[in-house]
Amino acid sequence: MTESLAEARALLRTARTIVVLTGAGISAESGVPTFRGIDGLWKSFRAEDLATLEAFERDPRLVWEWYSWRRERIAACAPNAAHLALARFALTRGGVRIITQNVDGLHAEAARIAAGADVDAAQAMPLELHGSLFRDRCTSCAFHQDNRSGVDHTSLAALPRCERCGALLRPDVVWFGERLFPGDMEEAFEWAGRADVCLIIGTSGLVHPAASLGSATRDRGGAVIELNPEETPLTRSARVALRGRAAEIAPALLG
Ligand code: BV8
Numbered sequence: 001m002t003e004s005l006a007e008a009r010a011l012l013r014t015a016r017t018i019v020v021l022t023g024a025g026i027s028a029e030s031g032v033p034t035f036r037g038i039d040g041l042w043k044s045f046r047a048e049d050l051a052t053l054e055a056f057e058r059d060p061r062l063v064w065e066w067y068s069w070r071r072e073r074i075a076a077c078a079p080n081a082a083h084l085a086l087a088r089f090a091l092t093r094g095g096v097r098i099i100t101q102n103v104d105g106l107h108a109e110a111a112r113i114a115a116g117a118d119v120d121a122a123q124a125m126p127l128e129l130h131g132s133l134f135r136d137r138c139t140s141c142a143f144h145q146d147n148r149s150g151v152d153h154t155s156l157a158a159l160p161r162c163e164r165c166g167a168l169l170r171p172d173v174v175w176f177g178e179r180l181f182p183g184d185m186e187e188a189f190e191w192a193g194r195a196d197v198c199l200i201i202g203t204s205g206l207v208h209p210a211a212s213l214g215s216a217t218r219d220r221g222g223a224v225i226e227l228n229p230e231e232t233p234l235t236r237s238a239r240v241a242l243r244g245r246a247a248e249i250a251p252a253l254l255g
């Protein structure tokens with residue numbers, strides 16, 4: 001395993017199919033708090049306290065308070081140089097699939113910015129494995145709605161309800177212990193299984209099934225490149241480990 005940017009660039013240049021897996025670290029320089037870093041979201045909260053269906057059923061007001069705070073805080077964040085470099089990379093060469101664990105919507109926004117008015121942004125749109133912070137979904141029927149605003153969590157009665165059936169709305173994210181959305185896991189592993197390179201940016205590699213995508217590439221003879229300031233459980237499977245911040249290294253890696 002090397003830390004060579006030149007080697008990582010050569011691997012990407014000769015690759016036909018590339019999967020990019022991102023985590024909270026790619027959004028760190030946009031001001032989005034990571035989950036397990038020093039200012040990690042989970043530090044003040046424990047994942048099992050808030051990001052689970054049981055927690056929501058036990059105390060929907062508390063769970064909405066946390067998501068409402070995140071929604072308002074993250075709605076003010078913009079894509080950084082890493083999101084933009086990745087979007088441009090995906091738009092300019094085919095065969096790239098961006099797969100993110102993030103729910104902050106910044107890859108989609110970067111795709112729209114990079115594509116501009118006259119280019120179809122679809123090639124750079126991410127597969128959002130864990131859903132979106134900016135969408136509500138009904139706990140009972142199929143109703144969904146985009147929603148970038150905070151919610152009134154001051155009382156149970158004030159919590160948002162479905163306009164169709166009156167049931168409580170929840171954030172349209174995948175909680176711990178919940179399955180990914182239908183077809184997403186299959187699509188992610190289908191891409192990873194046939195990728196020549198799996199580029200992993202800004203994830204601690206602790207959450208499954210996303211954390212296993214790199215092994216799916218490696219098991220089929222592909223190479224893993226990891227971009228992260230720190231070592232993670234995924235580092236040992238990497239052909240190249242680039243130590244540094246995404247916004248600083250991604251433009252040099254992908255430009
Ligand atoms: C499933 C959405 C199966 C919500 C998230 C025991 C009990 C229960 C479940 C399990 C268990 N053991 C294993 C499991 C499975 C569980 C899991 O993996 N748990 C882990 C914690 C052990 N997984 C699940 O439950 C998944 N579902 O398995 O279903 C099933 C089968 C049948 C029937 C029913 C179920 C669903 C997991 C989805 C959870 N939802 N998010 C929300 O966001 O509110 S996960 C959450 O963590 C976020 O999505 C986040 O992205 C994700 C992973 O965290 P990271 O992105 O890696 O962020 P982190 O802070 O950890 O790391 C940041 C990294 O960036 C660091 O490495 C840092 O060094 C680096 N960095 C920092 N700055 C920079 C940087 N890198 C680059 N540049 C920088 N500037």
Ligand code: ZN
Binds near residue numbers: 138139163164
């Ligand atoms: Zn409903």
